[in-house]
Amino acid sequence: MDIRRFLFITLIIIILIGVVVLVGSSQVSPATIIVSMLATTVAVATPLTLGALSGVFCERSGVVNIGIEGMMLASAFFGWFAAIYLNTILGFQPLPSLLTGVVVAIITGGLLGLLHAWLSITFKVDQIIGGTVINLLAVGISGFLNRQLFFEKGSIFGGQVPHAPGVLPRIQIPLISDIPVIGKIFEQQPIAISAIVLVIIAHVVLFYTRWGLRTRAVGEHPRAADTVGINVYKMRYWNVIIGGMIAGLAGAYFTLESVPSFEPLMTNGRGFISLAAMIFGNWSPFGAWAAALVFGAAQALQINLQFFRTLIPPQWAFLQQSSIVGLVPYILTMLILTGIIGRTTPPKADGIPYEK
């Protein structure tokens, strides 16, 4: 990801926000709009950023992972279940319950990563099929258990959804939250903050450490890595597991940070959008983050769409239906990203099993 591209994406986000400010400034002060939109952008981008990072680790090492969606969904469910179980059945405080839930989500993702690695590295199953298996498995298991555990009579929760322990609280980062305006933007919940921190960590790890050099080597030319004594299978295994764990954290966002509930299929394609963000970001952490932010900004725009109401002529009123409004961020993101980003290059050996 070159700086130019990153700046360009930043510019786009500024334009998106600018439009809302222009339209809405008669009703709300521009500063309020900007801060609220930026805060929403960062928050909404969280699962995408994490999902894209998950993809970056897998694909940089040469394993295509389209199972991120499923990894998120399963983690969202198990994390949530763990939190509720601790809170209502075992009587833990909400915060420790939620944090344990996050850990459970990460472990769930890691285990699914292990499954994907096992299928695609050891058994050399087609990686697209392996990913699809995980997606189907996640939908099935989370849907089934959700019904069994919460809605069946005689289950541990007695057939009704218990009162959830709420969501992770916003945190104030010492120095940063003291900065006027900007401080407000970064007053986020812990997973959103950790996503940003992980972007930086992933960038350093991939491009400045031994681990990263080897990861990229096995993703580009595994045989060359093999001839200098690098264990290609081991590198790939670990990167896919790490990717799974990050996808697990993304899953935790849905049920432990965004809303205090689980619904079947609630990830709603975010895993796939993450993959798009990863591609648009040229398989680099900052690039992926920037692309995720575009989506976040588009969604922030959608949330503020009420400002546009007065601009819409009555015969176009049907556009305000939620089903159509909901499409706005998806369409905007695709248009912006495909239109501007141009060609990106995947790792050379991406998706190709290594044969000794």
Place this chain on the structure above:
Amino acid sequence: MNTNEVILEVRGITKQFPGVLANDRVDFDLRKGEIHALLGENGAGKTTLMNILYGLYQPDSGEIRRNGEVVKFSSPKDAIAQGIGMVHQHFMLIPVFTVTENIMLGDETVKNGLLDQRTVAALVRQLSKQYGLEVDPQAVIQDLPVGVQQRVEIIKTLYRKAEILILDEPTAVLTPQEVEDLFHIISELSHQGVSIIFITHKLKEVLAIANRITVMRNGKVVGTKTPQETDEAHLAEMMVGREVILKVEKGPAKLGDVVFEVENLSVFDQRGLEAVRDVSFQVKAGEILGIAGVQGNGQTELVEALTGLRTPHHGSVRLGGFDVTASSPRPMIEYGLAHIPEDRQKHGLVLSFPVADNLILCTYYQQPFARNYIIQNKAVDEYAHRLVEEFDVRTPSPYLPASKLSGGNQQKVIVARELSRPVKLLIANQPTRGLDVGSIEYIHQQIVQMRDRGVAVLLVSAELDEIMALSDRIAVMYRGQIVATLGASQATREGLGLLMAGLQIAEA
């Protein structure tokens, strides 16, 4: 430096691949500071033996001794730890990494948890100075010419403190100048006590540089000689097991009509630079036009433009009177174009396909190989068996994936495919790269026979001997232009050499 101290010994190494005994009780030894050449036909088992020494393959039986002690290599890591370094036939560099990153990969220097590029780059600079291996540590591999990439490979082994350096066909892809540089480097290394195993098919090189020469055939060692005890003809005979005619027999050309006409052709390369500038020539039926030139002077782009793989931005190409300037390859192939591409693995073969499928890659949809859109396996099978036999492709079966063949046998598959169709024009780019003397003899004969049957031949080669042996006319390419065209009788090695270096004929 060449003492008699044996630092590496191989005893009774045997390696069986499905259907091929690649190494059959091989004995071999290497002395400190010697340059030991390893010769042998394509598929003789040279690369296999080296891969065993480097820990990539495990032998079925036999042992390796390092300084007298038995060692076992279960991966390259073990071999590297024993001071063995290898430069592979196909380079093992990561194109998008820098020189420094490639060199340190697998043996990184780390400071505070981060890669210490600076220290490694300094070490690379020091090594390049010590051994005369000029290279910029910050350069990205894919921007470097092959000769420099090879230096990176050598530095990579020295960085790992290699005392034994294996070079698998290091000169096959080099320009004459680069070969000379490499020989300097090799002698320098040997003076400093590094032992070198050097695989090649070029007998002249072997006699010029080696201290000892070991010849392999069919997986066995045939013998070890010193250059004083032997000569080219004798070595060729040891390799192939029969006498080889090192000179091509050919009569005068019987010229026919113009088959191929190129006018004012200009072509851009990948980076959008003009690689071919205003090139014009004709090839008549029954003649061989050789294009000589140091690699990288636009030959690759020229041939790509002529064969429909790259669109020229100016000029025209006419094949048999038809304009084929921006044509796709298929109509040209159907008209009668045969193409032996420069890079066999990239443009010549589908490596994962069996040999048989590779043999019908141009004709699979035609009779008799397909009927009503269905591949006729029987016809394919017969054809494949016949070609494998005729062109002496060493493979246990025509259904082995092409990737499993030795480098030279992969080349033979392409040559077999292209020379066994009824063609009117043959464009051959480095057709004998990586082939042994016996196969070169055979392919040269085939090309001459095609000429005599009235095929127009365009031969592009960086190998002066090949150009001089085959061509009826010789065009010299320099910096994208044809700087001179000579009749074969007017051409001398020296004259061509000067033209290839960009000196005008008047001075030559």
